[in-house]
Amino acid sequence: MNIIINSSSMIPIYEQIVDQIKGMILNSTLKENDILPSVRSLSKDLKISALTVKKAYDCLEQEGLTVTIHGKGTFVAVANRELMREEQRKEVEADFELAIQKGRRFGMQEQEFREILELILEDRL
Amino acid sequence: MNIIINSSSMIPIYEQIVDQIKGMILNSTLKENDILPSVRSLSKDLKISALTVKKAYDCLEQEGLTVTIHGKGTFVAVANRELMREEQRKEVEADFELAIQKGRRFGMQEQEFREILELILEDRL
């Protein structure tokens, strides 16, 4: 399971897990009915508390992305990919919207936002 | 004092106050040397604890946006606009960074972020 945890990030660990598994389901790294790693093995793998992994799996199940079968494991549900994609997109759009609103309150202009975006994207190259 | 508190928001009340007062200082609703409402009067006004207002005022002072004179009140500081500008920029950059991190966890590519930015900017035209 290719999950990367940044424990010094402001984002809760369980949320980082949720988001990355969501991504894997979306881009078909995880397919319908695939089994997720067990809570214990993943927690061992990532060197974090099993409770944290459990919370992440709970979130996924609550959103209908996975199904847990007692004594068997946690499986990727039959998902409406289109809908999921749309919701993720909206989440990110909302975050951008908030950031831009704040910038506008600070008097920033359109071009400055584009500069900031490019700066951050380049950081990753 | 035109401050709106959303107590059901995940954003701490004191931070909501800080942000809104920052905004007022920036758009000159509050000018240099203007006096802020007293801790007690604002807490009464907003129907929140005086300590919560105090914490917000402490944040503002810590950032150098206000000056407190004991027994007198809290006043808008003579601002170092260069420095303020720089800090605002950093704030917005941090928000962008977070939004982009989330998008990446969802598997979004660079071009998609640019599309989202343009969409939001155009919405406002």
Place this chain on the structure above:
Amino acid sequence: MNIIINSSSMIPIYEQIVDQIKGMILNSTLKENDILPSVRSLSKDLKISALTVKKAYDCLEQEGLTVTIHGKGTFVAVANRELMREEQRKEVEADFELAIQKGRRFGMQEQEFREILELILEDRL
């Protein structure tokens, strides 16, 4: 009355007044039985609240440096100058002692304290 108030200082205004009048009594700018300015006139002079001047005069009287005669005014008491001088000296020594203790906890050496002292003294030239 040659008193200088620094309202942005961390030292309370009333204490600044007390200290400066103490100094004047010591160096004989104010002599025994001299009358101090009235609370009202001094407060007007310094553009501060009369209550603040009153508090300063109360302190002086409590320390036995002045005597107030109702309806007449406040007068410099017959003081033991030697003792006063000694007490002031001890106050300042104690403040230095504290500052140096802190510096030593920080690992500063003797020469560094001398440098700091000279720097501050020069600032005033």
Place this chain on the structure above:
Amino acid sequence: MNIIINSSSMIPIYEQIVDQIKGMILNSTLKENDILPSVRSLSKDLKISALTVKKAYDCLEQEGLTVTIHGKGTFVAVANRELMREEQRKEVEADFELAIQKGRRFGMQEQEFREILELILEDRL
């Protein structure tokens, strides 16, 4: 945790805590990545409010001396010794400044400050 609180002192309790923990970090009683006592345990230990300990820890974090990880605890930060040194120097300078201001209000001359400094330094030899 060997912290001594003087509740009758004029120095706020939270500041007493900050100073003593600073001292421990400086003289390496507390080393990098050491964990501080939890807010609750220390408050219980010192028989003071948890909020007061919290405020002290906030100060330390704000100065970059500690790092707090939510749900984990508060840890001694990897220190930027250059920066720390500079801040310590400023602290001591400010204390000297105050002592000298007081002396000047008492009418002391430059040479007297030098004498006091030398007296205190010699006391320690």
Place this chain on the structure above:
DNA sequence: GTGGTCTAGACCACC
């Protein structure tokens, strides 16, 4: 009146 500090206890999110 103002701000500064402190208390005792509550609820939440996170691990």
Place this chain on the structure above:
DNA sequence: GTGGTCTAGACCACG
């Protein structure tokens, strides 16, 4: 368990 926030009310110093 941890820290983060908030409350309602108290006492003090300052003006």
